[in-house]
Amino acid sequence: EVEIGDTFVAEIPYQIPNGPTIDYRVQTSISALVPCGEKKCLRIEQHYDSRADNLAKMTGEVVSNVSEALSPELSGSSSDSNTAIIKGEVVRVIDPETMLIYAENSSRTIAMEIDLPGEGLIPVKTTETRSYEFEY
Secondary structure, three states, X not given: OOOOOOEEEEEEEEEOOOOOEEEEEEXXXXXXXXXXXXXXXXXXXXXXXXXXXXXXXHHHHHHOOHHHHOOHHHHOOOOOOOOOEEEEEEEEEEOOOOOOEEEEEEXXXXXXXXXEOOOEEEEEEEEEEEEEEOOO
16 A cells, blocks of 8 residues: 555666666655546656665655665766666556556666777767557
């Protein structure tokens, strides 16, 4: 069971395309009841970032202590040569009785460096956005 205003924090591993696995922190919030057709659905928001200090700034004191537990390679600035970063957000509207998703909007950014033969380390950044609506 959840209530409006509940927030949960978890750590998730993710293997990035240039090989290493990085951990990112996900904050999930049950933010509101919203209309979806003739029903009331839950709006669930997730914010995630591999740099917990960024997530703490974005989401307040709920995760402010997480950044203290970070390993040094993840807590550096985004320009560190060996640091890959993943960040984004997801907003879902779901029916709490059936758990069916009625809408989902997401965005994700991954920044890393790839070692290209003859070129050296090249910064690469990908941004992905998706938007879905479902009718049942």
